[in-house]
Amino acid sequence: MVSASTTAMAEKIAWYCALFLALMLVLSCCQSSESEFNSRMLQVQRSRLHKPCDEIYVVCEGETLHTISEKCGDPYIVEENPHIHDPDDVFPGLVIKITPYKQR
Numbered sequence: 238m239v240s241a242s243t244t245a246m247a248e249k250i251a252w253y254c255a256l257f258l259a260l261m262l263v264l265s266c267c268q269s270s271e272s273e274f275n276s277r278m279l280q281v282q283r284s285r286l287h288k289p290c291d292e293i294y295v296v297c298e299g300e301t302l303h304t305i306s307e308k309c310g311d312p313y314i315v316e317e318n319p320h321i322h323d324p325d326d327v328f329p330g331l332v333i334k335i336t337p338y339k340q341r
Contacts, residue, residue: 310337
């Protein structure tokens with residue numbers, strides 16, 4: 238005959254196994270959601286790269302007039318912004334006017 242303590246221990250083990258399986262199921266759902274989130278963020282970043290620039294552009298850290306020109310399609314940034322005396326002296330927060338080449 239099986240003792241009561243053995244039955245109680247078997248029930249505890251069964252509950253822990255059920256809890257473990259439920260936890261694994263929840264974690265696997267979270268992992269797929271995280272990968273979906275990452276792929277969505279990648280799509281948003283790619284769409285921003287191909288998005289035309291606004292007429293007023295604020296320079297971000299690490300950008301140069303060359304990278305902004307390529308990104309926005311405006312090869313005449315220096316000519317259109319008389320407040321830029323030195324094309325190498327571009328800093329974050331600098332406000333510039335952008336006129337994409339297609340609009341000329």
